[in-house]
Amino acid sequence: QVQVVESGGGLVQPGGSLRLSCIVSGSISKFYAMGWYRQAPGKQRELVASITSGDFTNYGDSVKGRFTISKDNTKNTVYLQMNSLKPEDTAVYYCNRVQGVMLSWGQGTQVTVSS
Numbered sequence: 318q319v320q321v322v323e324s325g326g327g328l329v330q331p332g333g334s335l336r337l338s339c340i341v342s343g344s345i346s347k348f349y350a351m352g353w354y355r356q357a358p359g360k361q362r363e364l365v366a367s368i369t370s371g372d373f374t375n376y377g378d379s380v381k382g383r384f385t386i387s388k389d390n391t392k393n394t395v396y397l398q399m400n401s402l403k404p405e406d407t408a409v410y411y412c413n414r415v416q417g418v419m420l421s422w423g424q425g426t427q428v429t430v431s432s
Contacts, residue, residue, distance in 0.1 A: 319343040319420050321412055326426030329402055337397040337426055339412035346370060346390045350415035353386060353397045355408035356425075366397060367415045379405070402430045 325337040337353065345351055352367035365377045366386040374386050385398040395412050409425040 321420055321423040323410060323412055323423050323426040326410060326428045328429045328431065330432050331403060331430055333402050333430070334398070334400045335402065335428060337399065337410055337412075337428075339395040339397075339423075341393045341395070341412075341420070343393065344390075345388060345393050345395065348414050349417065351388060351395045351412060352415040353384075353395070354411045354413060355406075355428075356411070357405075357408040360408075362411070364415065365410075368395070399428070402428075404430045406430050 320342045322340045323337060325335060327335060329335055350367050350369040352364050354362050354364050356362040365380050366384055367375045368386045368388055376384060383401045388395045407428060407430050409427050411422055411425040413420050413422060
């Protein structure tokens with residue numbers, strides 16, 4: 318069973334940056350697209366960024382221009398560079414496929430933006 322492990326979260330002040338990593342136990346190159354999702358307290362999980370096998374990227378309106386998704390197929394790792402963080406970015410961040418049968422969800426990584 319393919320597993321995902323997210324890391325890189327933490328507490329950061331507004332305007333700060335973080336880089337999240339997602340290591341997948343299997344090959345990510347066979348998936349059409351991978352994405353980063355987030356879930357804030359009391360809210361549904363939402364897709365914030367995605368990247369296809371051909372490196373085409375897409376972003377939610379709330380993070381466009383601030384977040385950058387990338388991947389390294391040789392390391393089976395997906396990254397999310399988050400800049401200009403805002404308090405409303407506070408959430409648990411997860412990675413998973415965007416289409417097809419979802420992988421088992423990892424534990425996620427907590428991102429807290431607060432002064």
